[in-house]
Amino acid sequence: MGSAQDIVTSEERRDIRNRWLLSAPALFLIAIAAIGPLFVVLLYSVMLKGDYGDVKFWSFSRDGWFEVFFQKDIFDDTVSWADAHIIVLWRSIRLASYTTLLALVLGFPTAYFIATRDEHRRDVWLFLITIPFWTNLLIRTFAIQELIRNEGLVNSVLLGLGVISTPIQMMYTDFAVMLGMAYVFLPLMVLPLYSSMEKMDFRLVEAGYDLYAGRFQVLRKIIIPLVKPGIIAGSILVFIPALGSYVTPRMLGGGKILMLGNLIDLQFDQGRNWPLGAALSITLMAIVMVALLFYVRNASKSGAGHG
Amino acid sequence: MDKGFSIRRMPGFTFIAVACFLFLYLPVITLSIFAFNAGESIALWKGFSMRWFVAAWANTDVREAATRSFQVAFVAATCATIAATMAAIATTRTAPYRGLTFKFAFINQPLMVPEIVTAVALLIVFSRIKVWTGYSGIGYLFLAHSAFCIPFAYMPIRARLESMDLTLEKAAADLYAPPWAAFRYVTFPLLWPGILSGFMLAFVISLDDVVITNLIKSGGQETLPTYMLGQIKRGVTPEINAISVVFLLLSIVVVTVFFFVNKKKV
Numbered sequence: 053m054g055s056a057q058d059i060v061t062s063e064e065r066r067d068i069r070n071r072w073l074l075s076a077p078a079l080f081l082i083a084i085a086a087i088g089p090l091f092v093v094l095l096y097s098v099m100l101k102g103d104y105g106d107v108k109f110w111s112f113s114r115d116g117w118f119e120v121f122f123q124k125d126i127f128d129d130t131v132s133w134a135d136a137h138i139i140v141l142w143r144s145i146r147l148a149s150y151t152t153l154l155a156l157v158l159g160f161p162t163a164y165f166i167a168t169r170d171e172h173r174r175d176v177w178l179f180l181i182t183i184p185f186w187t188n189l190l191i192r193t194f195a196i197q198e199l200i201r202n203e204g205l206v207n208s209v210l211l212g213l214g215v216i217s218t219p220i221q222m223m224y225t226d227f228a229v230m231l232g233m234a235y236v237f238l239p240l241m242v243l244p245l246y247s248s249m250e251k252m253d254f255r256l257v258e259a260g261y262d263l264y265a266g267r268f269q270v271l272r273k274i275i276i277p278l279v280k281p282g283i284i285a286g287s288i289l290v291f292i293p294a295l296g297s298y299v300t301p302r303m304l305g306g307g308k309i310l311m312l313g314n315l316i317d318l319q320f321d322q323g324r325n326w327p328l329g330a331a332l333s334i335t336l337m338a339i340v341m342v343a344l345l346f347y348v349r350n351a352s353k354s355g356a357g358h359g
Numbered sequence: 360m361d362k363g364f365s366i367r368r369m370p371g372f373t374f375i376a377v378a379c380f381l382f383l384y385l386p387v388i389t390l391s392i393f394a395f396n397a398g399e400s401i402a403l404w405k406g407f408s409m410r411w412f413v414a415a416w417a418n419t420d421v422r423e424a425a426t427r428s429f430q431v432a433f434v435a436a437t438c439a440t441i442a443a444t445m446a447a448i449a450t451t452r453t454a455p456y457r458g459l460t461f462k463f464a465f466i467n468q469p470l471m472v473p474e475i476v477t478a479v480a481l482l483i484v485f486s487r488i489k490v491w492t493g494y495s496g497i498g499y500l501f502l503a504h505s506a507f508c509i510p511f512a513y514m515p516i517r518a519r520l521e522s523m524d525l526t527l528e529k530a531a532a533d534l535y536a537p538p539w540a541a542f543r544y545v546t547f548p549l550l551w552p553g554i555l556s557g558f559m560l561a562f563v564i565s566l567d568d569v570v571i572t573n574l575i576k577s578g579g580q581e582t583l584p585t586y587m588l589g590q591i592k593r594g595v596t597p598e599i600n601a602i603s604v605v606f607l608l609l610s611i612v613v614v615t616v617f618f619f620v621n622k623k624k625v
Contacts, residue, residue, distance in 0.1 A: 068457075074446065077445060161379070295473070
């Protein structure tokens with residue numbers, strides 16, 4: 053008996069070893085070109101900045117992390133808050149939250165609309181949501197830019213109709229960045245919402261109406277609690293890329309409305325302050341990790357994992 | 360209860376949904392229409408013309424960038440798909456084993472880190488390697504793209520594998536097929552749609568990437584998206600619209616094929 057068990061375990065062991073060998077190329081690629089470099093970022097964040105970018109290797113310094121939140125006066129060395137960075141950080145969180153909210157307000161009814169179509173029609177609607185998701189983000193941001201520029205279509209039409217006499221300045225505002233992000237990330241809200249709504253049992257909704265609940269009560273007391281996992285998944289899926297957004301604020305904010313991604317890029321470009329850029333990157337990643345943990349905890353609590 | 364009452368209806372929802380679809384498509388449609396503008400403007404219609412497509416085609420910068428984009432996407436999607444297929448076989452249809460969760464987390468990691476962070480991380484590492492080795496070729500783009508395409512290639516392949524049971528492979532083994540033959544004649548043909556989907560997703564993801572490429576490319580290594588980003592900064596003619604239209608069509612074709620390949624299994 054004992055020996056038979058040994059044979060099974062050694063066979064299992066061989067199977068597991070083969071499985072590690074098979075996954076090795078993928079793990080290796082990700083290790084050297086995705087995860088490994090993150091540790092180098094961590095290392096760079098505690099080094100002394102080089103004169104023309106890069107760092108002075110192996111001379112450690114706290115400056116990078118210090119400068120994330122504080123600044124030293126160049127004349128009298130008094131320490132104060134780094135307002136510019138805090139403004140960007142706060143703006144990133146605020147705009148990402150607004151974007152998530154806007155995507156939810158637009159995406160919830162849309163997902164509900166799709167989920168209540170005939171079964172064979174749903175695929176067509178879903179397909180229409182999926183296409184923008186797989187098309188180039190740069191091009192989609194460009195499309196929004198074309199619409200809201202001062203000489204863009206929206207202003208041209210409004211001017212032509214005589215609604216306004218001077219074009220509305222929409223580009224280079226918080227609004228432009230938020231609209232652009234909502235536009236590019238909207239499919240990420242609709243898809244998980246749809247997948248929870250699709251599974252929803254409409255008999256519960258019927259029961260609600262039978263018990264004289266109004267539409268709003270059914271929505272609030274039955275539908276929303278039932279699709280809560282989808283709401284959370286969708287919100288996280290929009291919030292995270294919005295927070296780390298780079299292309300959209302760069303194009304629609306035009307260097308005026310910086311978000312964290314642009315601030316990071318700036319440190320590696322004109323700023324030539326790599327340790328600060330590295331520390332800001334870790335900060336951004338930390339916020340993302342907190343959001344992800346929140347999601348994972350909620351997902352495991354409600355028992356519906358996948359989003 | 361009145362006749363028109365439907366339990367599935369919510370007042371205003373259809374309206375918002377229609378508005379949402381318009382919001383998704385109107386900007387892209389407008390952009391596409393102005394690609395055919397005879398005038399120089401991307402907002403003022405001067406009649407139909409194909410001149411900007413001709414101009415884009417004649418532009419050597421565009422052609423060079425497009426060629427490079429396809430080259431990178433092809434290499435990256437190939438490497439990512441091979442690695443992802445092997446990883447998917449290694450992580451599905453098994454009892455949980457030590458390190459399985461770790462593998463999932465590892466493979467999906469590029470999805471969880473903001474692109475700009477990966478981009479600066481690679482910028483740091485690659486610039487150091489460039490100094491050490493003196494090599495500043497296109498290999499960096501191949502490597503970076505292969506890595507971040509893996510999770511996208513992995514998803515459909517894993518999904519496909521999970522819907523296949525092990526019976527046929529076991530039968531092949533019972534008939535003394537060596538593991539390689541079992542893979543070649545049993546697993547691979549069944550898995551093929553998943554592999555194709557994975558390849559296409561990886562290809563599109565690589566083709567679309569702008570953030571990572573923009574930070575790690577060496578001089579003269581523009582891809583189509585980074586070229587466009589640079590042009591948009593400088594002010595635009597409908598030439599950019601024309602390139603966008605071709606790009607959009609390409610993505611739509613790939614996604615449509617993907618959609619139908621995946622439909623068939625149901």
